[in-house]
Amino acid sequence: MAEKTRRVVEHPILPAQPDQKKVTIYYNGQPLEAVEGEPIAAALMNAGIRAFRKTVKLHEPRGIFCAIGRCTDCMMTVDGHPNTRTCVTYVKDGMKVESQDGYGKNEVVVK
Amino acid sequence: MKQINTDIAIVGAGSAGLCAAIQAANTGAKVMVFDENHKAGGQLFKQIHKFFGSREHRAGTRGFLIGEQLLQEVENCGAEVHLNSVAYGIFDGNTLGIVEGEPHHETHYAVKAKKIILAGGAKENYMAFPGSTLPGVMGAGAAQTMINVNRVLPGEKIIMVGSGNVGLIVSYQLMQAGADVLAIVEGAPKIGGYGVHAGKIRRAGVPILVSHTILKAYGENEVEGAIIAQLDDHWNPIPGSEQDVKCDTICLAVGLNPMTELAYMAGCQMAFIPALGGHVPMHDEHMETTVPGVYVAGDITGVEEASTAMEEGNLAGLSAACALGYIDEAAAKEKEAAFLNRMAMLRSGEFGERRRTAKAEQVAAFHNYQKGIGVKDGE
Numbered sequence: 251m252a253e254k255t256r257r258v259v260e261h262p263i264l265p266a267q268p269d270q271k272k273v274t275i276y277y278n279g280q281p282l283e284a285v286e287g288e289p290i291a292a293a294l295m296n297a298g299i300r301a302f303r304k305t306v307k308l309h310e311p312r313g314i315f316c317a318i319g320r321c322t323d324c325m326m327t328v329d330g331h332p333n334t335r336t337c338v339t340y341v342k343d344g345m346k347v348e349s350q351d352g353y354g355k356n357e358v359v360v361k
Numbered sequence: 362m363k364q365i366n367t368d369i370a371i372v373g374a375g376s377a378g379l380c381a382a383i384q385a386a387n388t389g390a391k392v393m394v395f396d397e398n399h400k401a402g403g404q405l406f407k408q409i410h411k412f413f414g415s416r417e418h419r420a421g422t423r424g425f426l427i428g429e430q431l432l433q434e435v436e437n438c439g440a441e442v443h444l445n446s447v448a449y450g451i452f453d454g455n456t457l458g459i460v461e462g463e464p465h466h467e468t469h470y471a472v473k474a475k476k477i478i479l480a481g482g483a484k485e486n487y488m489a490f491p492g493s494t495l496p497g498v499m500g501a502g503a504a505q506t507m508i509n510v511n512r513v514l515p516g517e518k519i520i521m522v523g524s525g526n527v528g529l530i531v532s533y534q535l536m537q538a539g540a541d542v543l544a545i546v547e548g549a550p551k552i553g554g555y556g557v558h559a560g561k562i563r564r565a566g567v568p569i570l571v572s573h574t575i576l577k578a579y580g581e582n583e584v585e586g587a588i589i590a591q592l593d594d595h596w597n598p599i600p601g602s603e604q605d606v607k608c609d610t611i612c613l614a615v616g617l618n619p620m621t622e623l624a625y626m627a628g629c630q631m632a633f634i635p636a637l638g639g640h641v642p643m644h645d646e647h648m649e650t651t652v653p654g655v656y657v658a659g660d661i662t663g664v665e666e667a668s669t670a671m672e673e674g675n676l677a678g679l680s681a682a683c684a685l686g687y688i689d690e691a692a693a694k695e696k697e698a699a700f701l702n703r704m705a706m707l708r709s710g711e712f713g714e715r716r717r718t719a720k721a722e723q724v725a726a727f728h729n730y731q732k733g734i735g736v737k738d739g740e
Contacts, residue, residue, distance in 0.1 A: 256514040258538045263409045263423065264509065292511035300496040300515075300583045311582050313496025314515065317503035319397065320484045320620075331465065337506075339464060340399065 256296045273343035290336035291324050302326050303350040327354045363470040367393045369681050370474035372448040375403020376667045377659025378480035379431045380674030382440040388687035392440035397447040402428035407505045410530055417703050418668045451627045455654050476654050476681035483617040483660035491577035497584030501531040501614035508538040516610030521545045528614030529558035545569045578611055617664045627652050632726040636719035637663025643727035647680035672704040
């Protein structure tokens with residue numbers, strides 16, 4: 251996992267955020283530090299992870315496009331729920347986030 | 362299914378929806394606002410630049426601070442704001458279907474409203490080119506959300522496609538957040554946005570490449586670079602002008618389109634007006650659509666900017682409350698005149714004129730439709 255941070259800490263206009271609570275989420279089984287309440291996508295991007303899922307037919311990588319819950323390109327399996335929009339789903343301690351190939355783990359449902 | 366009755370239901374708690382709520386609730390109407398996000402304020406909290414216009418438009422104030430002010434006002438006005446609440450449908454008799462709550466723990470209910478105001482905003486346009494689906498290609502607004510709200514850089518070396526105000530402002534904000542913007546690529550022969558924004562970009566040393574386009578993005582699993590090229594007078598790439606730019610992120614600032622799904626579902630007649638972002642609901646001078654009792658405000662009626670959205674929200678909220686008798690017509694007229702006046706100012710000048718003409722066309726389309734002009738058989 252990338253060690254350096256991509257967090258915007260010092261900023262000329264936006265205030266500092268000293269009260270953030272750090273929690274741990276699990277990305278494909280590996281522990282990852284995240285900020286409680288941030289979108290899952292933000293925690294992954296901070297770790298340098300940008301390819302979130304693979305498409306159904308061609309298995310091409312996809313990541314964030316719209317970041318407001320519209321395009322569904324950022325879907326992953328979160329705590330067992332496939333097709334979860336990670337840009338508008340917020341981090342909780344212990345969350346399990348898995349990259350999704352095609353329809354995800356509940357593939358049996360959509361056959 | 363549980364049904365809740367209200368005077369006015371508003372879909373969207375962004376600039377337009379919040380202003381509509383404040384205007385309507387301040388007259389004494391019972392107002393409910395629904396927004397799918399976990400925080401109200403729409404796009405305002407991403408906008409860290411100072412707004413334009415006059416003092417009445419809160420000019421000189423940064424967008425996210427205007428957002429704070431609106432949240433305070435909406436709390437004081439007595440409107441009920443329901444967050445994490447998706448309005449998934451609109452049914453006969455001005456009824457909204459709502460799903461509210463945290464994922465997998467939602468409750469489901471219907472809201473029957475005497476008046477409905479749709480203020481759902483817009484979404485970013487996509488632009489197709491080889492490699493445009495690679496992770497690392499994203500909307501400029503998405504990058505703005507990542508840096509200013511989520512406080513994470515989407516990348517370090519960025520190419521911006523599009524030099525309208527969104528492209529210029531987000532480029533500057535990406536630099537403020539610590540990224541390198543390598544270039545702004547603009548297909549047209551001149552810069553799309555305001556000179557004041559372009560000036561800041563140029564002073565920072567970022568080239569704005571007009572008459573240029575992106576031919577492709579490449580990379581194994583995510584963006585590793587892009588090929589850009591110059592365009593001739595007919596918008597064709599000039600052979601030999603290709604440049605390979607090593608970048609990790611490509612932001613697309615190529616316009617937005619109104620999120621009109623609920624308006625379509627309600628049966629609102631639409632007009633196709635490219636200057637406003639595509640298909641937009643026809644509406645009258647009071648923001649009421651061709652479906653009686655259904656109003657629209659903000660980017661859903663045509664993509665403009667936040668200040669105009671706020672004024673349209675003011676107008677829609679006031680008009681709906683007035684139609685229900687919560688404010689007498691003389692008092693409403695006076696307020697309305699002020700909103701219209703400020704809107705006219707926002708749609709003036711070299712940049713505003715196009716929107717002003719387009720909005721006039723939209724209102725004319727409404728009246729023509731009511732008179733049966735331009736309506737095809739069977740419609």
